[in-house]
Amino acid sequence: MSEIPTAPPSGFRDFLPEACLARARVIDAISRVYRSYGFSQISTSAVEDLAVLTGKGGGENEKLIFKILKRGDKLASAQGSSELADLGLRFDLTLPLARYYSRHRGVLPSPFKAFAIGPVWRAERAQKGRYREFYQCDADILGSESSCCEIEVISAVLSVFKDLALPAPAVLLNDRRLLFALCDRWRVPPDKRGDFCIALDKLDKTGPDAVLRELGGLLGGAASEELRTFVQSGTADPALLSAAAPGHMANLLAIRDGLAKLFPDYGSFAVSPALARGLDYYTGTIYELRLATSAGSLGGGGRYDGLTEKFGGPRTPACGISIGFERLMLLMEGNVKVPGPDACMTVFSEDLRPACLRLAAQLRGRGLSVDVYPGAAKLKTQFKYADSRKARFALVLGPEEAAQEKIKAKELATGQEYLLKLDELVERLA
């Protein structure tokens, strides 16, 4: 018997009631803010055809797909081959959105502002703070090329952080087309641009020396002095950038200034020429939100104008942002109020249970949360239970109270006891 695991599989998690409630509250806050910006929630299945998940510019994530074994006859005839799986768990919310939009665009508003919140799965090596099942909270706008889309999705996430009373983040902005112009300047072969970005994206993790070694490999020789300075400082001469891609630089500055006007007292906004992001499907602007107090990014996204085309539809301009929910929860830890029920109703004796259940039903009907002790136990045990539930009050309806048509309410934080009629009790609990 002891061989059956009671822990979830490595990299997966159970959430205890308090953690679960904290997560639910933060998800509620994110949904509320996204809705206030006019985004509509959509939902797709956890499972996608493998053909949807592969070959779409998911970068390293494509190697991390949890694949689902074929079933029945299909499995039998696949035995021994390498095509044992036909389905997979989604590794992000962007590919499913692109598929969804390609299928349903005819009945969706245009432009389409969508948000999605849900788990994604990646078969990464499990390590502290990195999970195989984690939540993403994405907001996207499809069908508009305007830079107001970038302003809108970044604003939405800033409003979420503000709503959650998080410290103001730094917003880093860049554009893949600027990076590509620099690639041309530094003679990175066009077919190696994606690899260039992925290598650059590791700057935070592996440091400039390792990145330069990797870039040397891509270039087939040592990096130029200019490229070395770029990688080591993470910045580039603004004149150089403007010269490389003047229109895109102006666009970035317009986004930066638009955001700075909307958030004069919250956040900083800067073009960050070495910001690369790790996904191949980005075609234009890219952005990331970081906190001084926390390693890595709290969220980010970019423009992926070509993705819907890969599902057979026309080219659709699109840009989106994703909140790194698990990292956000680490920051929120302990800051989310997780109250217990308003009251725990004790059961004095079995013959009084019906009266206790009726009272609880009345209180619930008035919008209160009331736990009734499920079982028979000494009052002392029942009070301990009320404590363990973090209830605000424990209620007693014994023969004395019943005779007076009153209820005894004990405030557990203070020990104060009250003898109250139903209406008085509702008032005290509310």
Next chain:
Amino acid sequence: MSEIPTAPPSGFRDFLPEACLARARVIDAISRVYRSYGFSQISTSAVEDLAVLTGKGGGENEKLIFKILKRGDKLASAQGSSELADLGLRFDLTLPLARYYSRHRGVLPSPFKAFAIGPVWRAERAQKGRYREFYQCDADILGSESSCCEIEVISAVLSVFKDLALPAPAVLLNDRRLLFALCDRWRVPPDKRGDFCIALDKLDKTGPDAVLRELGGLLGGAASEELRTFVQSGTADPALLSAAAPGHMANLLAIRDGLAKLFPDYGSFAVSPALARGLDYYTGTIYELRLATSAGSLGGGGRYDGLTEKFGGPRTPACGISIGFERLMLLMEGNVKVPGPDACMTVFSEDLRPACLRLAAQLRGRGLSVDVYPGAAKLKTQFKYADSRKARFALVLGPEEAAQEKIKAKELATGQEYLLKLDELVERLA
């Protein structure tokens, strides 16, 4: 390109914004009612070790597990064997709860009242109304033998239905131990009792003749006259039942009467001797909620006192209930209000966009949901967009309005236009 599917895999679903919002509202209602009863939300991973999912009395569902292919070296060494998978998607929320409780019981309240809402997956043949990914909404009480647990979990689901303004359901009650006593009477071999219950559970779907044929197979001969009557009528002589298992019959009647007292005007409550339920893990009471207007059950559950033992822990009395969420949503269809945003902000011209974004931010700060048209288009197109979003108002901030420090608000349902100051606008939108 056209070979890449834009539909989700067979049996899986996309949800359009309105359906998604309706589902979210019903899930909110269920959570709110479960919380009002003092249940704490828990959450477990979608993925479990296969060893957790198999051999635990999941009945037919164990055959329907989506299995996840091993990865890397483990896959390489499993090639050609039948052990290609190590993980699986959960097919219900009860086995994960039993695992969870076995692992965390030391830090959980006792008794433990838990609820869980989330998707489960079964590789069933996809057909109308039957999906491979669907939601369950479970409430369970672990650690108490008292029949008040049954009353509490059934009451919670009745309160959910009432909250959603559904017609009153019929609550059918039975006890596996009554069925087992009848099995003894009808000489069903003890090791065939599970099969007996599973056969009986098909009564609704396949009818009495098919069930009697299956039972004949189990019995190794024709069914007795008494068993034939039982299967054909779905009832049994009350005297017979009371004689077979008097304690359990009295317990069922107490649950029935307790519920009837709490819900004098909502629902009917009856012992239903042929109710069997399809899961092996039930050990005591079982129950189901049905609507006259809808085939099949809207929810049900039972007592499964032995399940935690299978995870190596002590025997823990436990009972729970599950709402059939997808069937519930079919009934709710069209009854859930799915409003659009309070307003769509048009953008008169690019130079006025910053002022429009600022105004939207102010309105959102006052608790309103405001969509800003993302892009540049004629006002006519922007008004069409506002219509397609089902916004209540479209807002215009053109040069004339800006000069007067006012905003034009058009109520889309009536066509009525207002020229308002910010505070007046907030009041009109609220």
